[in-house]
Each structure stands twice: as structure tokens, then as C-alpha cells.
Amino acid sequence: MSSPRSFFWVQEYFTPWDYTARAVTRILAYRKTPFQEMLIAETGAFGKGLMLDGHWQSTTVDEFLYHEALVHPAMVQVVQAGGIPRRVLVLGGAEGATLREVLRWRSVEQVVMVDIDGEVVAACREHLPEMHQGSFEDPRVEVVIADALDFLQETGPIWDVILSDLSDPIESGPAYRLFTQEFFRQIRSKLQPDGAFTIQAGPTGPVELHQHTRIVRTLKTVFAAVQPYAIYAPTYGGPLGFALAAQDPISPRPEPEQIDQILSQQLDPERGALQFIDGITLLGLYQVPAHLRRAIAAETVVYTLDNPPRIE
């Protein structure tokens, strides 16, 4: 067995003693913005990818896992709660792939994407058409370059779905405030009563699950219902968690056939079929494995502005 002798390698540490190295075969864009260090590149086996501050955000090979998992559970939840997802707010989401998934829903009338880093958004728009697939041009979409905190303070309680598509809060920078009880309360106050909120919620592997369990625990102090789940996209080197939160109950064992019916009614068939999410997938996602369920139940730490995620 042999490997091509690639010379650019990107190393992503997930513990101090473990990293994933990925060969970059062409650099498409690189920039140190006021907020972060950005790389968009072609990789040997994962297609094109976006890296921020040394962490892969997504690659074209498996981003469907991430983006479908981020978007559709919350949209389905609104329908199951008796609502209609019309207005969707995306926090972060520079690649435009979250937009792409939201725009599949025929009921959606307005999507606002708030990202702090206009340079990254512009670079993704130019270099990652496979991901956004023209979503930035959709008339329903508005991109706001701003701090999510500021935007949220100004906006009204009009949102059916809010999606937090942010980097992990483990780096220095303002994102850590977006994982606190105070912020989640803010989110709740801007949602419609039957609205839903989904947040990317950190790795769930046995060596590094505290951030996940704390985010879930914090959400539980704010929302009446919280459903954690996780995907395993090799881009991230380990399982990555999400949490869906709502004031209405979330069914822990959704009926696959019923979910499939919702999706079939609501999604625009011209935008192609979902690859990952369907009724069976959703039923599977919501069955949190025992060790993780136990760790979540045992968690006592609530992230607040006074006790935010530690910058590690």
C-alpha cells in the first residue's frame, strides 16, 4: 500500500494527543479575517472543504449529513407541533448549505442568515457552489453580516425556526456567548410558540462529551423539550451532536411513516431528494445511546455568561 506524497496537510486536533491529517491538493482561498483564519481547499478524498481556525466546518463529501441533520428535524417539529415553518433564522452558516436545506421547504417565505464574517461568506459564495447551489440568489434569502447577538436583540418574536450553525465555542472569540442560558432565553423569546431551535452541540465521543452534555443541560433549563442527537460524518473524526429544543413536546419515537409523509408534502421535489434524513433516520437519530443518555442525565453544569464554555 502506498500513498501519494502530498505536501500540504491540514491537521485538526481533537485531543492534545490526537489529530486528523488531511491532504490538501489545491488551495482555493485563504484569509486571516478580523474574526478567524479561513481556508477553502480541495482535499484528496473529501472533495472541497471549508476550515475555520483549524477546524473543518464541512466538506462536500459528507456535508449532507451535517446540514440535513441541522435543518430538517426542527422544521418537522414545527409541523408536528401544528405550525408551518415560514420564517427561518440561521445563525452562522457561511457555506450556504444550511440555506439550501431550508429552501427545500415550500412553506418557507423568508430566511435570514446572520453571519459575523462577511469575508468568509463571500469566499464560500465564490468557491463552494456545490454547497450553496445558488441559495444566496434565492429571493427568500437575506444575508446580514452582523453579530448574532446584536441581530437577535433587534428582531421580533417572529421566527418559526432558528438554527445555530456556529463553530464550536472552544476557541477564543465571541461565539462562546452563543452557548449560554442567557442566549438560549433570548432565542426562546424570538420564536413563535410552536417554533423550534436546533443547535450544533459539540462532539459526543466518549473522550470529549462534556461540551455536548452541558449544552443539552443548559437548553433544558430554558426549553420545555430538548431532544439531543448525533451524526457521524468522517469529516469531524468522531460523532457530532445536535440538540433540538422547543416549548411543545418532541416525540422521542417519531413514527417513520408519518415523518416521511410530512417530508413528502412539504419539500419541493424540484430541489431533489434528501440523502440522509427520512422517517427511519429520524427515529434512529432520536434514540440516544445509553452511555450518552446517562451522561446527559448526570450533567449538572449550566453554561451562563458567568460560567461560559471554557476556552480550551
Next chain:
Amino acid sequence: MSSPRSFFWVQEYFTPWDYTARAVTRILAYRKTPFQEMLIAETGAFGKGLMLDGHWQSTTVDEFLYHEALVHPAMVQVVQAGGIPRRVLVLGGAEGATLREVLRWRSVEQVVMVDIDGEVVAACREHLPEMHQGSFEDPRVEVVIADALDFLQETGPIWDVILSDLSDPIESGPAYRLFTQEFFRQIRSKLQPDGAFTIQAGPTGPVELHQHTRIVRTLKTVFAAVQPYAIYAPTYGGPLGFALAAQDPISPRPEPEQIDQILSQQLDPERGALQFIDGITLLGLYQVPAHLRRAIAAETVVYTLDNPPRIE
């Protein structure tokens, strides 16, 4: 952020352009046996681990995911099919952790573990007590150092459960024959009518799922029922698949409460609680995500002795 400057790193390639690097902080045993290159080591973050031919087999931090997933679904299946798991045959399984899980079942009267590499078994027995927890000393256990093919030819159709705990068939070496239709037929012929067979069945990540889909497809030509599933253990850098095969139907949506009852009746409480598997986990495991379900359905390649897994 900084990392300790470890100097000994083990790199595991999962594509030619992607590898995981893991710091080894102490080498416990190293040997080139007639069959493979073995390393048992302490790692920085994953506890102790066993590596064979450059592939991590298990680490103490998350091996419970692997070994519980390998053993208990098949055992449960026998019970659900109306049988009692009394005799279990383990192919491979040097660490002794598969034995450990099997021995939790009070009904088990005999476990035979057939491993081709006595040097590796001896080294695991010496250096990985956290994994085997004394299982090699259990009077119900018999370890046979032999080729699984030879053993299987000699043995009778007495086995309630057969577990294939082998390395991936991607390397040169004899293991590739243990992933063919001919071998699976052999397995079937040695199982009791209500018996079950589980096999570690390769990665299921989007960039590398062909081996998995082909193993599942091949099993379907031999067994009446095949249930694929996957775990998310960071040790493997991506999701790892299994397949459970039987002649009796396998319920694709097991009732969690019923599974929990079976486990509670059958497992020896003195051996501690399971960490990963319970009814909810099992229900989740069996919900194969849509993209993988579709890839399995579309697979046409059947592994045979004439068309074995290619040595890549």
C-alpha cells in the same frame, strides 16, 4: 492552545490522503508475528490500545461501544427467536473483550474463541486486563489457536451464536476468505436453527462504504434476515458497521422495553451494567440512515472466493 510534544505517533490511514495520528505515550508490547504486526500501547487520550497492521482494533476508552455492539444484538436475537444462547463461537477477538461480553449471559455454557495468532492473544492477556477482565480464566471459555476456516470445518452445527471479530479484510492475508459467500454458508450450516451470526462489517462513512455494503449484500444471499447497524467510536475515525444475520426474522423496530426486559433477565448483574446497549440504543442502531440504506439496496457485488474483497 498547545499540545505536548509527543514523539511517537501512530498513523492510521483511512484514505490515501487522510490519516489519524495518535500519540503513544508508552509501548507495552510490540511484535511481528507470522501473521501481523502488533502494537499494544498507552495513548495520550484513548487509554490503552491494540493495533494490528497499522489499524487500531480497540482502545480502552471506547471499546465498550464495539464489543457490546458486536455481542448483544445476536444474543438478544436468539432469545427473540425463541432460543437460548448456550454455545457461542468467537472468531478472532484477541483482546478477550468479546468473551467478557458473552460471559455476562447467564445462559452461556460454552464459549470457544478461535484466533489464528497465539502471540497476539498472549500479549493481550498480559497487557490488556482492563479489556478481558479475567475472561480467559472463566471455566466456560476455551481458546483455540487455529485458523477459523479449519476450526469451522471440523465443528458441528451446535452453535447458538457465532461472532466474527476479525480485522478488516483489506490487508493481504487469509482473513479475506472469511468475508465470502462460501464462508457465510459454512457459518450458517454450523448454527442452530434459531441461531444468530454477527460480523464486524467495515466502515460506513460516505467515502468508504463499499466494503460494508458488499458484506451486507453477500450475507443476504445466505441468510433469510440481515440487519446492518453501525457504531460511532472515535477510535476508528469514522462510523464502523456490523451485520446481524439469522434465519429467523429480525425485528427492525425492536420494542425498547421488551429488549430491556430480556437483558435484565439474562445478564448476570454481578458482572456490572452494560454501558452502551439497551432497548433504546438497539432501536436506534437498527434504523439505518437513508443514504446507507439506499447504498445497500443498490449494491450488486457479492464476495465469493473467486471475487473476494480486493486487497487494497
Next chain:
Amino acid sequence: MSSPRSFFWVQEYFTPWDYTARAVTRILAYRKTPFQEMLIAETGAFGKGLMLDGHWQSTTVDEFLYHEALVHPAMVQVVQAGGIPRRVLVLGGAEGATLREVLRWRSVEQVVMVDIDGEVVAACREHLPEMHQGSFEDPRVEVVIADALDFLQETGPIWDVILSDLSDPIESGPAYRLFTQEFFRQIRSKLQPDGAFTIQAGPTGPVELHQHTRIVRTLKTVFAAVQPYAIYAPTYGGPLGFALAAQDPISPRPEPEQIDQILSQQLDPERGALQFIDGITLLGLYQVPAHLRRAIAAETVVYTLDNPPRIE
């Protein structure tokens, strides 16, 4: 001891089992040109560097070793042979640092730099001012973007010094022809009778010295005098060879005081002092260590167009 967790690393293989990894802290320019893959970047410890096709060409921390060693021995040789270095031809040399060293000589009236890759020259001019120090603006300098072979065929026998500042011939591409007997004859025919030619001549470490010994051997079939020497700049991970060739004798034990006198007379003091080359350094450089001297003496391979450096 700990290291910053840099995520962008450049690996340069010098054997299939050995590479140097260098952290890149900022990418300044990246391009795939028709000829090569170029990276100009800030590194953690080596300042700014230029990499072509996965090989570091120079870094600001130790490029003085390379560029002084390339330029001054040939210039000194011309003086010692009774000539005056007025016209200098540089083949390759994109960084402009070879120009910088040539321009120190007050006698120099004309320097022509012939580089095949205008994109790389332009990027170096923009991003590596520390290296060229404005040399491209010097009125004595002319940059020609062309194949060195073509240029040489057209030019007359007017050159006092010719400097081959090319990448190693180990990659695919046209450079391999510039290391053959035919090309060296071409060079000789374009030199003044008391002229001198210096060529970067490959690594001289014990594991990889064949290219060096063959270049030296080939030169000896063309020039009356050949003096090999080597520098040890950590940028290259091992010792890097040069060869000085002339028709006049080259003193193998130059008198340090005499060399210092030549340098003091000829160099423009306003351009600062040399860091590496002086009389003592030159005396040391020309004392080829015994194992290398023996390997050169034993070498029989002559590179010709029919038997060029193999592309490895």
C-alpha cells in the same frame, strides 16, 4: 515541552520514509502555474519561505547560506583567474536573492535572470522583499521569462559567470535537461575563457548523494576544473551540494586572507556585509569530506540527454 497546535503543515519528503513538517502560520500566495505548484508562506520558525512542488526553495532565516554560496565562489574564481565579473547570467532564481548577491559586486554591469515561470517571479517580487531587496529595480538587471535552454541557444559567449539556481531535477518537468552533459557544454560555450559556472547540485547526505556525485562527474567531462562544496541550511533538512566549474584551475585551498582582500575590494560596502562567505568559510567549503570525495571519485554515471537524471 509543548508546541502550538498549528493546523497547516507542509511536509517535504526527502526519502519515502522521512519528511520534514513545517508549520505555516500564514499563506501569502498560492498558485498552480503551468509549470509548478507554488506556495509563499510565513512559517513558525523559518520566517517567510518559497515552496515549489513540495520542496522548500528558500526561507528568510537561512537563505543567505544558499545564495551567498551560490554566487560568490564563482565571482571570486573569475577574479582569481585574472578576469573581472561584468556580465552574469542567472538561470532560475525567482526569489531575486541571487540577483541581490550578484549586485553586490561593483564590477557587474549586466545581470540577466532567465526564469521559465513569470507567475512565480511576480509573486516573489510582491511577497518576498526581504529576499530580493529591490534587486528587480536595479538598472543592471534584466528579467527574461523564458526557457533557459532557448535563451542559452540565442545568446553569445559573453558571460563571465553563469549561475544555475534551479530546482532539483528529480521532478517531472523540463529542468532535468539542464543537468546533462549537453547542457553543460552549451554553458561552457557561452562563458568567457576565464568565466565560471556554479550549479546547485543536489543533496550530499549519505542516504541520497547519487544525484550530487553524478552532476559533479558530468561536469568533469566538460570543464577542466570542478570544485564541489556543500552547505548545511536547516531549511533543506540535510546538506545541499553545489559545484563550481571553470576552464582555469580552481585553487582547492584558497588563501583566506587573499579571498578576504578580493571581497573587500570588489563588494559594494553600501550593500552591507556578507554573512556567510569569507576567506575562512571558502577554505572550509572546498575541503570535501572524505566519504563524499570518495563517492565522487567512484562515480561513473554521466548525465546525458539519453541518460538524464531519473525522475523519481
Next chain:
Amino acid sequence: MSSPRSFFWVQEYFTPWDYTARAVTRILAYRKTPFQEMLIAETGAFGKGLMLDGHWQSTTVDEFLYHEALVHPAMVQVVQAGGIPRRVLVLGGAEGATLREVLRWRSVEQVVMVDIDGEVVAACREHLPEMHQGSFEDPRVEVVIADALDFLQETGPIWDVILSDLSDPIESGPAYRLFTQEFFRQIRSKLQPDGAFTIQAGPTGPVELHQHTRIVRTLKTVFAAVQPYAIYAPTYGGPLGFALAAQDPISPRPEPEQIDQILSQQLDPERGALQFIDGITLLGLYQVPAHLRRAIAAETVVYTLDNPPRIE
């Protein structure tokens, strides 16, 4: 171009942002002793090597550069000073290769090697016969497992040559005391009047030469004559310095023919020819390049017990 996918790699940092990675193809011995972490291994391209605490000490491919450079200049110096090297003390030197070089000298009657780590000495003796070539069995050799400091305090002023073959003092541990003024005074007091002392004296590359210049500076406060020099062995990833110290003058431009005569008279021809050192090599070695000469001259730091090499 492609590389074999080796899975064990040893990384040696020479700055926090730069490391050399070397594939290990077979582990021969590994141990955490009370003093250090030891690895003896086969590498892909460098033969067998010894690594201590993450630093390569020597590999069979280029150790002749190191060991000949360590031993013969001091031996020659004694002869040039009118003495005869009869008694040699080696501090460190576990591989036995320093012994091997010393034993070439017919005048040598006694060699004592003092190494603190008996486990490492034993492992080298077993696994590195290519290096020691049976030197440990020579009746002139005595191995003492002890702290060099203790040994030196007890011994008399009987030594013609003392050779410090120790790891760099950059790690935690007792070795740092063996690079101080106090220790060098101790050394001087145990040498015969025409004796000589050579010490491995740290890297001399532009990014990391302070340790070297400080060791040289410190020696100059103790000995009447100090001659620094450096070798280019790729095993170390950069040039590695030595310093020869004596009370008699050291000729900075030794006459090659005279050196060759000494070597020819003194060395036992049955032990084979030197590969690296001869008159020309020695003349070259002693010509310290200008930038290094200047850095040494500018150095003001003297290592003392109160101001030892900093543990970095």
C-alpha cells in the same frame, strides 16, 4: 510519487513549529528507564537508530559522521601536542560506537565509558552490533554505570582524552550540569597537561545556535584553546556542533598531509579505514563559517551551575 503507508512515525521537534518524521519499520527495543525513554528501531531509510527522549542519537546510515568527528580530532590533538593518547574517558556513549572509534588507536591502553543508564547500554549492546562492533568485549574497555559527575570526582588526572558523548542538555534531567563552567573545570583538572576534551555541543543552524555558542563561550573561560566545528548528518535534521578544548594550542589550519600521516601511523589498519575524517576533512571542519564565528565571538553567556542551560 508515492510513499509506503508506514504507520509508526517518530517525530523529532527541532523548533516548536518544525519536526522531522521518520518511519519506523520495526521496533527492536523500547523501555522507560529511570532516566529516559529509549527506542531502538529499524527505520525506512536510515537503518537502525537509537532514540532517547524523542531525540535521535544516531542511526547506522550516518553515525560514522558523528562518532568519527567526536573521537579523532581530540586524539590527533594529543599527538600534535606531543603526547600519546593512552587513556580515554568516554562520558555517555551507550551505542559503543565512540568506543569503536577510540579502539582504532593503537596507543590506547585503557578506555573507560561512564554511562548513567545501564538499561540503555545493555539494549544497545544487544541490538546495535553494527555500531559497537564488539567493542564492549575489547579487554581495554571498562564500562562503568554511574553518574559522570560522581565518577569524575573520584578519578585522578590521568586522562589523555575525555569525550563527552551526551544528549543535549535541553531536557529535564541531570545532564544539564555537564555543560557548565564548573564541570569543564573538573574535566580540565582530570586531563593530562597535553590532553584534549571534545564535547558534542548542540545544533549550529541559524535558528537554534545559542546553545552551541554558549557552550563554546563557556569552554573558552576554562581552556586555553577551543576549536568549534560541525558535521552535516541528516539524522539530526541540521548541522550539529562539537568543540575541541585543550591547554595546548590547536592549529586552526592543520596541514592535511601531516594529519593523514598521524592517522596512518596511529590507527590499526585491521580495524578498517575511517570514512569521514582525514586531513582534508579536518582542515575543512576547523574553518568555522563566518556567521557562526561571529555569533561565537558575540556570545556573552557562560553556563554555570547558577546559570545552566535552560530546560526548554
